[in-house]
Amino acid sequence: MVEVLGLSSSEMYALILLPLxxxxxxxxxxxxxxxxxxxxxxxxxxxxxxxxxxxxxxWLLAISQIMQNLSNGYxxxxxxxxxxxxxxxxxIIEEKLSIGNVGIRxxxxxxxxxxxxxLKKAKFGVTAVDADGSKGRVKIIFAVIKRKYIxxxxxIVKQYxxxxxxxxxxxxxxxxxLYPYSSHWSQRTHLNFLQxxxxxx
Numbered sequence: 001m002v003e004v005l006g007l008s009s010s011e012m013y014a015l016i017l018l019p020l021x022x023x024x025x026x027x028x029x030x031x032x033x034x035x036x037x038x039x040x041x042x043x044x045x046x047x048x049x050x051x052x053x054x055x056x057x058x059w060l061l062a063i064s065q066i067m068q069n070l071s072n073g074y075x076x077x078x079x080x081x082x083x084x085x086x087x088x089x090x091x092i093i094e095e096k097l098s099i100g101n102v103g104i105r106x107x108x109x110x111x112x113x114x115x116x117x118x119l120k121k122a123k124f125g126v127t128a129v130d131a132d133g134s135k136g137r138v139k140i141i142f143a144v145i146k147r148k149y150i151x152x153x154x155x156i157v158k159q160y161x162x163x164x165x166x167x168x169x170x171x172x173x174x175x176x177x178l179y180p181y182s183s184h185w186s187q188r189t190h191l192n193f194l195q196x197x198x199x200x201x
Contacts, residue, residue, distance in 0.1 A: 015074075019075055022066065022078045022079050022082060023082040026059075026078075026079055026081075026082025027085050027089055029056075029059040029086065030083050030085075030086025030087055031090040031093060033055050034086070034087060034093075034094065035051055035097075038094050038099060039099070041170075041172070043172050044099070062082070066079055098148035100146075101144060101172075101173075102150060102169060104142070104143045104144075104150075104168050105142055105168075105169075106143075107131075107164065107165045107166070108163075108164040109137070110161050112161070114160050115141070115156070116141065119141070122152065124149070125143060126141055127141070128140065128142075129142075144171060150168065154166075
């Protein structure tokens with residue numbers, strides 16, 4: 001029997017390898033679960049079942065090891081730690097993917113012509129209307145964009161009207177293609193291309 005650091009191979013498996021396996025399995029399945037929920041909420045119905053398939057297989061792998069070692073609370077810690085870490089990793093992955101569309105509403109008391117011109121120059125489609133605010137007349141600017149362009153729009157707003165009030169809301173479907181309209185189809189991410197194909201059917 002091979003020993004490392006005074007532990008036999010079976011002890012190493014029970015104390016080190018198996019807990020790590022449980023931990024990483026939970027990280028993977030919870031991360032996939034988070035992404036699957038996001039896909040469902042965005043209406044990406046072709047990828048959600050595929051992600052769910054791998055999610056449940058990995059979960060079964062992790063839970064089967066826990067069920068075989070119910071008397072060992074040591075494994076519970078790794079199971080719980082993997083669950084917590086998986087939530088964090090899933091959110092990070094979702095942020096990197098930048099899936100879906102958002103609606104941006106900008107309210108400003110300052111003259112908005114310069115801001116509107118800057119947004120149009122950046123190829124964003126905007127709609128502006130006059131309205132009455134609690135402290136007088138305001139201009140409301142609406143835009144529907146892909147999530148990956150949020151920071152670009154916010155940079156323009158902060159540059160031309162840093163005191164403007166704005167809100168951002170998730171939008172599940174849009175009836176027309178989104179700005180910037182000059183983006184070539186080959187510049188789309190794989191997921192956004194699938195979403196475009198789904199809406200065209």
